[in-house]
Amino acid sequence: MATSAMTLFSYIISESFKELYKEPLLLKFILDRLNFTFSESLKSICSWIIHYGIGLIFVIVYHILWKYKIVPFTILSGVY
Numbered sequence: 542m543a544t545s546a547m548t549l550f551s552y553i554i555s556e557s558f559k560e561l562y563k564e565p566l567l568l569k570f571i572l573d574r575l576n577f578t579f580s581e582s583l584k585s586i587c588s589w590i591i592h593y594g595i596g597l598i599f600v601i602v603y604h605i606l607w608k609y610k611i612v613p614f615t616i617l618s619g620v621y
Contacts, residue, residue, distance in 0.1 A: 544596030565592045 548564060555562040568588035577584065606612040 543600070544593055547596070548592070565589050568592055 551562045551564055554560075561567065565585070565588045568591050569584050572579070572584045572588060577587075579587065607614045
């Protein structure tokens with residue numbers, strides 16, 4: 542849910558400022574620059590999978606940090 546909310550926010554800001562802040566599209570450009578020979582639709586799918594995969598990694602890291610009390614579970618730590 543957090544990754545979806547962040548993505549929605551990025552799309553809104555991207556449209557508001559007429560700049561490219563759309564993470565999946567930026568990831569697709571990276572795949573293009575790395576000369577992957579996938580079809581455009583497969584690159585798009587892979588970029589979304591990478592995007593949500595990174596979001597999942599962040600959730601797992603935060604879970605570990607809070608579970609083992611490496612970072613206290615407070616509103617301030619949630620802002621980080």
